[in-house]
Amino acid sequence: MEINFCSYCGAPMEEKIPVDDDHMRSVCTQCPHVHYENPKVVVGCIPVFEDKILMCKRNIEPRKGKWTLPAGYLENKESVQDGAARETLEETRAHVRILELYRLFNIVFVDQIYMMFRARMEDEIFGPTSESSEVRLFKEADIPWDEIAFEVIRQTLVDFFKDRKKGAYAFKVRDIKPDQTRIQ
Numbered sequence: 001m002e003i004n005f006c007s008y009c010g011a012p013m014e015e016k017i018p019v020d021d022d023h024m025r026s027v028c029t030q031c032p033h034v035h036y037e038n039p040k041v042v043v044g045c046i047p048v049f050e051d052k053i054l055m056c057k058r059n060i061e062p063r064k065g066k067w068t069l070p071a072g073y074l075e076n077k078e079s080v081q082d083g084a085a086r087e088t089l090e091e092t093r094a095h096v097r098i099l100e101l102y103r104l105f106n107i108v109f110v111d112q113i114y115m116m117f118r119a120r121m122e123d124e125i126f127g128p129t130s131e132s133s134e135v136r137l138f139k140e141a142d143i144p145w146d147e148i149a150f151e152v153i154r155q156t157l158v159d160f161f162k163d164r165k166k167g168a169y170a171f172k173v174r175d176i177k178p179d180q181t182r183i184q
């Protein structure tokens, strides 16, 4: 994203490659400020209750009306585990205990990193929120595979149910490519 004015001194910014750098940056024309843009981190989890997992129906665009796992942008001064638990509470009203990191997705073409944890629901309390029109526990057989909002969520769930049958959850890093993001 192009930045028009310097956030320190208010002078106009220009696009150029700074000395000893190899990327185009927005650089202040008056002071030494360089505006760096870095990937965003999305944190989420697979909330498990008994043999079921908790999913939410998106009440916001994009992919409004499709099903997803709770996930959202990490905040400054927040650990990734705390962020995943907070997003889960905000989107489903469920309190979870975050277990281990399960999947990390590089989505380089949109400058995002997804970190999906396994999590255990503390109790069976959950419900709709402003972000989720419906929140439901699903058994594997009832997962709405044709109505999943994002490829990262679909892959996380496919892997999770495979690993659950094996009884072992191995951490993996995966890459999502642009041709995998078409709307289902």
Ligand SMILES: [Zn+2]
Binding pocket: 006, 007, 008, 009, 010, 011, 028, 029, 030, 031, 032, 033
């Ligand atoms: Zn400046």
